[in-house]
Amino acid sequence: MTLNQVKTALEHLETLAFQLPNGELVPSHFHVTEIGKIAKHFIDCGGTVRNETVVNFQLWNANDYDHRLHPEKLVHIIQLSEKALGIEDWEVEVEYQGETIQKFGLDFDGTRFLLTTKQTDCLAKDKCGIPAPASKPKIKLSELQSSSCCEPGSGCC
Incomplete structure (x- = not known):
């Protein structure tokens, strides 16, 4: 989810x-x-130099029950950060305290923001020799209809 979408x-x-x-x-x-x-400036394991920029929101669970953050206040904070930091319409990631600081992606379901899991990945699979995931063999419908795959001795299990 980008900052403008938020x-x-x-x-x-x-x-x-x-x-x-x-x-x-x-x-x-x-x-x-x-x-x-x-801003992350890095080199992947295949030798490609990369740049990545995201907007980061840090959520903190305080024991302050009297100052709940309202949407219009968050819009104001976002506008201040855009001006002060030169923030553009980049993807938003969210930090939140779990057992350690956790990073999440962000989505929206129409009523609430959804913190989504993020995964590490190899960006240079072709250069590292990591094979593409094997695709499942395709079976034609006619083969299924003509075989008796679930009968004893058919080899299906």
């Missing part, structure tokens, strides 16, 4: 809610303690 979603909300991948909600008294621009 701002559009915020325009239609009365309250803010973030849901973790396991279905639990981030406590409603959370704070967005940081909005930042994270």
Whole structure:
């Protein structure tokens, strides 16, 4: 989800809610303690130099129950960060405290923001000799209809 998509979603909300991948909600008294621009300049294992820039939201679960963050306040914080940091319409990632600081992608279901899992990956599989995932063999419908695959002795199990 890009920053502009977040701002559009915020325009239609009365309250803010973030849901973790396991279905639990981030406590409603959370704070967005940081909005930042994270630029990553790196070289992958195949020797390709890469650049990646994301917008980072850090959510913090405070024991401050009297200052719940409202959508219009978050829009204001986003606007300040855009001006001060030169933030553009990049993908948004979210940091949240679990057993350690966890990073999530972000999606929206129409009423709440969904923290989505992120995975590591090899960006140079072709150069590293990592084979492409094997595709499942395709079976023609006529082969299924003509075979007796689930009869004793058919070899199906």
